[in-house]
Amino acid sequence: MAVAWKNKDLLDLESLSTQEIELILETTGSFKEISQRPIKKVPTLRGQTVVLFFFEPSTRTRTSFELAAKRMSADIVNIQTSSSSLTKGETLKDTARNIEAMKVNIIIMRHSSSGAPHLLARSVAPSIINAGDGSHEHPTQGLLDIFTIKEHKKKINGLNVSIIGDIAHSRVARSNIWGLVKLGANVTVCGPATLMPPEIEKLGVKVTYDINEAIEGADVINMLRIQLERQGQSLFPSIRDYSMSFGLDAEKMKNAKKDVLIMHPGPINRGVEITPEIADGPYSVILEQVTNGIAVRMAVLYLVSGVKERIG
């Protein structure tokens, strides 16, 4: 691993090289052990301030980042607003400049608009970590998914990974696609045509509208959350119709490989995109994903903070 981390920010996986992604995964391995200790704390980020800047509600991702930063002894500030502070007449950039003026080191940002973290990264000095921007990317989710797959399968290259659900609006799908394709996996995306973004095959994936085709031969099946409010936007006729065509259940799983991994970025709509018996079943690594999320985020915080000292 000759490559060194040079990026101020982590905005997306599209712009990372294969070596940079491998570096994060390798670093994650070293950090995973810390969370198993009775005293889950290292001094790596002592004296550094991390701001969690969330413009969208989030429990899992925000908690995961917060724990990651706390286990590295950073000081944390939470800023959570229901929508853009534009409603108060202040632009995103102005808000970020104010935070910058308070001399923080890292801003972790979740925003409903694609590209919002890119705007900040251009505008302010602190490192920006994208915790999900619109329908664009969710790089740490992509990384934790890939890390979890690699833990089980010992490799990524050559694996068949199927991502099933609302691909069009999914930042999880895009980050998974970029990361997996760069590492040599064969990625298939599957969902209703109305939730398939145009020309997605140009990202190097195979497209199918038949879930059975996506299941058969897959080493990994990553089920995406369907946002129930999309029902009113004529993107699919009904939850029932969606669930019957694209929901993962025991019947459809009959054609799956015996060692398939079932993943889901959460939160799960039980009985919609995945039935409880599959979500909680033997193939499921859904909770492992959550555990690994902290390690991945510690690794990312470590790398962008530019801390060169060894892990304690």
Add this chain to the structure above:
Amino acid sequence: MDILLKGGRVVDPASGTDAAADILIKGGKIAQSGKDIKAAGAKQVDCKGKVVLPGLIDVHTHFRQPGREDEETFVTGSRAALKGGFTTVLCMANTNPVIDNKGVVEYVYAEAAKAGLINIYTAAAVTKNLEGKELTEIGQIAAAGAKALSDDGKPVMNAEILRRAMEYAKMFGLPVISHCEDANLSRNGVMNEGALSTRLGLKGIPRASETVMVIRDIEIAQLTGAKLHIAHVSAKESVEALRQAKKRKVKVTCETCPHYFTLTEEAVSGYNTGAKVNPPLRTKEDVEAVKKGLSDGTIDIISTDHAPHSAEEKDVEFDFASTGMIGLEFAASLVNSELVKGGVLGWKEVAQKMSMNPAALLGLEGKGSLSEGSDADVTVFDPVSEWTVDAGRIESKSKNTPLIGKKLSGLAVITIVGGKIRYENGKFA
């Protein structure tokens, strides 16, 4: 003072002129055009190596007055126009308040007269407050001097309302300028739909959103026999639909803007809001189709869709950024480098599309020509000199253009309005 423009390449398609000649301007009119004109006492201007065009006319301008004088005013907009070689503009109606009644039309003309630098005409809305529901008082508006009707910025989604507007407008000879966009197909869209919108995770606007409305409006023009003009054509299929309509002799004209033949969607990569515009920048294929449409005569007019926006409206999340870019100061240069030097159009066609056809569309008597007796609106263009777009030297009050730092070829050196030199070699008079 009389002005004698000596030895330029005079291009006047209205009189079939394209030759080295002199032009004598007297009392606000073109007095004489021909070889070796002598005029004692006239200010002589050497135009050798320059192209002398009938003053450029932009049929699609947003000067933001009334309502957003922080972004543009008749004065700042006029200066931008003069620098770009434009002597006449048509303002769109989507101001605040909307130009949708006689009173606002009169206000616009009164304020424009105070600026007094170029010829400013206004369009008025097709429907009250651009809501697409109720017709404006078209008769009153026409009497107040509006030159066209347009809900530009928004489509008239109800075909019945558009039909009635066109029938009514026909009585007054007013063209209806249609912003073709199916609001359902484009809902929440912020860029062209395709591989790039998928990569960026931005909601796309399909080309069909424009084309279905172009086709609808062509049919309504056929039905009503009224004058229809399609604004800012961006999509390949729209160009083709217009080509077919013209073959069928439907009374329709159309325009495109420099950004649709010079830029593609790639300009928005990296979430560059400077390149966010509506209709959105499309693909290389569309750029080629627009050029083809220009060269074969399908596209009649080159307009700017000059759309000033404050930095605050652009320096935000891509989804929230305003759409549009300024264009008056760059249009002629882009036409020169991309179309003339690129072999798409000759100067005769440029004069047609940027002066003669616009004058005909708006029914501007005495404009769009350099023939004797015409209004002395003249643009002297240097097709050779190169310059770099510098935000600090933009005349428009707003600086929203993706061209900052880009090198352009050719520039207007003299702009004459009503027989007065208003702009000469970088200086305003």
